[in-house]
Amino acid sequence: MSKVVETEALIDAIYDAALEPARWAALLEDIRGHTHVATAQLTLMDANLGAETIASSGASPTFARAYEDQFLSSSTVWCNQMAASRPLGTVLTNNTGFRTAFERSDFYQYWARPLGLNAVAVAKVFHESASLGFLCCATERLINRKSGDQAEELLGRLAIHFQRALRVALRISSLSQERDDAGSALDLLKPAIFVVSRSACVTYANRAAQALLSQPDGLGSDHAGLQASTPALTRRLHELVGRAASTNPGEAVGGAMSVDRPSRKRAWQVLVTPAHRGTSWATLTGHREAAVVLVIDPEAEEGSVSEVLQALYGLTPAETRVAAAVGRGQGLIATADELGVCQSTARTHLRQVFVKTDTRRQAELVRLVDRITLLRHQQNAWTMERTSHGTSDGHLPKTRA
Numbered sequence: 270m271s272k273v274v275e276t277e278a279l280i281d282a283i284y285d286a287a288l289e290p291a292r293w294a295a296l297l298e299d300i301r302g303h304t305h306v307a308t309a310q311l312t313l314m315d316a317n318l319g320a321e322t323i324a325s326s327g328a329s330p331t332f333a334r335a336y337e338d339q340f341l342s343s344s345t346v347w348c349n350q351m352a353a354s355r356p357l358g359t360v361l362t363n364n365t366g367f368r369t370a371f372e373r374s375d376f377y378q379y380w381a382r383p384l385g386l387n388a389v390a391v392a393k394v395f396h397e398s399a400s401l402g403f404l405c406c407a408t409e410r411l412i413n414r415k416s417g418d419q420a421e422e423l424l425g426r427l428a429i430h431f432q433r434a435l436r437v438a439l440r441i442s443s444l445s446q447e448r449d450d451a452g453s454a455l456d457l458l459k460p461a462i463f464v465v466s467r468s469a470c471v472t473y474a475n476r477a478a479q480a481l482l483s484q485p486d487g488l489g490s491d492h493a494g495l496q497a498s499t500p501a502l503t504r505r506l507h508e509l510v511g512r513a514a515s516t517n518p519g520e521a522v523g524g525a526m527s528v529d530r531p532s533r534k535r536a537w538q539v540l541v542t543p544a545h546r547g548t549s550w551a552t553l554t555g556h557r558e559a560a561v562v563l564v565i566d567p568e569a570e571e572g573s574v575s576e577v578l579q580a581l582y583g584l585t586p587a588e589t590r591v592a593a594a595v596g597r598g599q600g601l602i603a604t605a606d607e608l609g610v611c612q613s614t615a616r617t618h619l620r621q622v623f624v625k626t627d628t629r630r631q632a633e634l635v636r637l638v639d640r641i642t643l644l645r646h647q648q649n650a651w652t653m654e655r656t657s658h659g660t661s662d663g664h665l666p667k668t669r670a
Contacts, residue, residue: 275303276423280430286324287434288441293324300427301326304420306406307386311394313435314401323402328384355393358428360421362390385409392424394431402435404428461564464544467514469494469507472559481564487530488537488564495562497528506562509541513560523560538565574641582625591618595631596638 279299286292297309308327314320325333355361372378381389386407395402404424461478463471471490474482482490487498495510497503509524523542530536544559574596579589587608594604605615619631628634 276426279303279423279427283427283430283434284437287437290323290438294326297324297326300404300406300423303423304390304406306390306408306420308384308407310405311431312403312405313395314403315399357393357396357432358425360390360392360424362388362421381407390420390424392428394424394428395435396432397436400439402431404431461566463495463562463564465495465510465514465560465562467511467558467560469510471495478564486532486534487528488539498531499529502526502528506539506541510560510562513541513543514558515543535567538567539563540565574638577641578626578638582622584622584625585618588618588622588625591615592622592626592634593638595619595622596634598635601631 279296282292282296282299286296293311297311301307301309306327308325310325310328311323312320313323377389381387384407386409388408390406392404392406393401394404404427406420406424459477461481462475463478464473465471470492471478471482471494481488489496495503495506497506505526506528509526513523515522523540525538525540527536528539540563542561542563544561575589575593578584578592578596579586584592590608591604594607595601599607601615601619602612604619605612608615622634623629626634626637628637
């Protein structure tokens, strides 16, 4: 194989590694074969994030761990001092005045030297903003002038391709981190949140949604997508999803419906909305046609309202249960039956609720509970909106590039 063909194969491998990070190690193995060095290591440095080994080849796992634990930061210090101000593609070796600084470093004395690595070549392969990337090759003996020139020439020629490939790799990593952060933020929400395709197949489910699917009660999922408790409700759900996932933004509209539950608990409240491509929902949808399905459990929402009532007005647990029951429009007799207490006890608790909440009639208490419920729903919607534009604190994760 000619040197031109070999170099082209290496260039192809560099771009393959950008898309599949597991290939970086195999690429360094190929570079070792072409340059006849004992070890090769690709390192990224960042002024804010520190140093990170992308891949290495040739060193035993024990020495690789020792390098990571003890010498990564110190070795990149002298790399930075020697090459940071030099142009991309610069290759420093023992033949360029690099030897003295290298042999005085702790990295050489305590890591390279015990391995018998007496010569080193460092190629600057990435420089963008505060980030620097170096390809470090080390060998047992000094590179002779002829082979040294060939190695330097190859590393210098590959530098521009490393620059482009690493830029792509960092961007992919950034998008992956955004997806992880968005998912983590959605996991904090109480409502079940599904991202579904236009055919209602689930592509993402937050923690609450996964819990819902693990114990189906009127809502489930199979190869045909989300399923409701009856064929008619399933068709209605799929119609809403199909409209919300329309490829024409002007036609994409959401909708709402309720889904009965075989357990006889109150029906699920289902909201379907477009997954707008202009927001970070795209990190969860892969930029495909998609919709967001929000499922609210009225039983769980009642628990949330009870917590708010108890915290705001200092209600006892018994008073809170009475306030929640009456607040959803239930009469005193039905409330007493539901809670298993006599009517006089329920009436006593209700009087205390009126005093503590500054209400005088059951209708006023119902309005108070309705307002708290509305605020809870608005808070969930607001949190979802913030999440769709980044992480839970409104900022995208930090990245190298």
